[in-house]
Amino acid sequence: MWERIYRMLVKEFIQVLRDPRMKALIFVMPVIQLIMFGYAVTTDVDHIKTAVCDLDKSPQSRALIERFTASGYFTVVDSTDRPERLGELLDRGQATIGIQINHGFAEDLKSGRQAAIQTIVDGTDSNTGTVAMDYAQRITQEFSRARVGPGELDQLAPPQTEPIELRSRAWFNPDLKSRYFNVPGVIAVVVLLISLLLTAMAIVREREIGTMEQLMVTPIRSFELILGKTLPFVLISFIDVLVVTAIGISWFNVPIHGSLALLLFGAGLYLMSTIGIGLFISTISQTQQQALMSSFFFYLPAVLLSGFMFPISNMPEPAQWLTYLNPLRYFLVIIRDIFLKGSGWDILWPQFAALAVLGTALLTMSSLRFKKRMA
């Protein structure tokens, strides 16, 4: 029995390594995805294009603008004296936020009256708009506290201390870098795509060229055939996990606080599910095209309904139920928590258990469907 499985393994590796397209899929695609998510795909908001209309032209107004630019979140792209100009710049998309400081700003501050500034935000991209407004608010509050608090003007103004002050601190990812959140996610998604696609395609390709028929008349047993066709891709997927993790740690400086061994164990359980689905797709596809279509039919919803980019808690309730059937959902929690929080078995065991149940069910179901007969 080991002889046959070993032969299948050797054959599968020779074939994969001899095919340049396969090699690219296995070794280049994960790296490209990692670089894309590491650099290009970022939900961090900084360098917001800012247009300024300072009608006051006082040291105080300049100090406020200085606060905006010094924060790093805002970059002044245009300064103007005409308030209408702000609207134009926003219309053309040349600025995301316009700040207008009216004449009398410094006077109001000095005399202790409430001084007002106006900001206009381009809300087309709701996420960036909200964040920009939030930053602007915070900067203005800090500015007013600094001015009005201790020092020069306290005899004029009543003490403006707020009754409750919120001081937040982000744990696990103190700088709230989206890269730290994305890189572990990419590993999970890449492994899903590779293991799913390779398994489904490798079996269907043999069916297409007729070698599956040849194998079926040999004394090879069903489970030997299944193991021979899936083990190579399990190994390749593990190699991909290690490669992408290594690049993530060394190149993108993503910290890994937890145990790598636990992560690999989780990856093993996760692969049971993804390989099981790949095997299932191979039992319902006659051609490689069908297998490819079916794989993406599963892959896209699986990624969308996993919490990879969009939080599950924001989804409508029926969609949230669906996510419980999604192996990616559990593995994302495992990999992110091991990377960023350093969580261990004591916290993550429910996710491991869910993957084990899901994986066993999927593999059993697909193996039963996979028969050594043609019809």
Added chain:
Amino acid sequence: MSPEYAVEVHDLTRKFGDFVAVDRVSLSVETGQVFGFLGPNGAGKSTTIRMLCGLLLPSSGAGRVAGFDIMTESETIKRHIGYMSQKFSLYDDLSVEENIDFFTGIYNVPRIRRRERKDWVLDMAGLADKRDNLTRSLAGGWKQRLALGCAVLHEPPILFLDEPTSGVDPLSRRQFWDLIAQMAQRGTTVFVTTHYMEEAEYCDELALISRGRMIAKGKPAELKTVIPEDILEIRVEHPFEVLEQLENSGLVKEVALFGDTLHAVVEDAGAATTAVGDFLAGRGLAATGITQVRPSMEDVFVSLVELEDRRSTEGAQT
């Protein structure tokens, strides 16, 4: 294993939905014979062979291959047979040697026999100096011999070949049949399907199948005597014109082009020779020769299919 019959089936039937691909086929193949299974494309040859190899479960019927039940012991049967499918089925992206090694492992050929078996396949296929070439780069005849070699690495007593010679040049086909004859001589039972009627001559025993039903069986020489009609070979200047004229003349049952001559199926050779001669002379298309010939396997097949069709329509009317 039953010593007398390598393959023995009764009323083998396979349905795909409403379509009956194989309809109550019964046959038996003696050990050591070359058994030819003849029929046009789509007649049910591949379906039958797949049922015998345990690739398809019969809808009904019973039978034994190598002494094992085809309904319940198909996995045991697989240890005793070699199978070569219609499609070329080796790994294109593996070398000749890698393909042999792969199937050696899959068939669990004992370690001490491996070297010898590999050399035998390389020698038989004439690939000794091409062992490191990718299988993809081989010409058709070589690929086919390599596929045969890989199918018999474990020296099975029964060999199933499904259209082994389709798409191969005539010389390679000839060589291939020589290989089959050699194997049969060493005691291997060979069950082979083909739609090339002339290849029937290489077989010890034949079965003719059409639309899922077996229409005749016997030795090639016997089969040629089963048709009651005579065959006339007609040599003429303008075969196409004559073909059309004769078809509508009512003098012959069936007429077909055969190379640059015509073959006509008639009730009685003597009477028809004169009748056809006069008919053609009367139309200024005089034949250069009309002779009675021994029916070829193709003639036999066409005439048997006709007969079967007539029988089934008559059966439907009554």
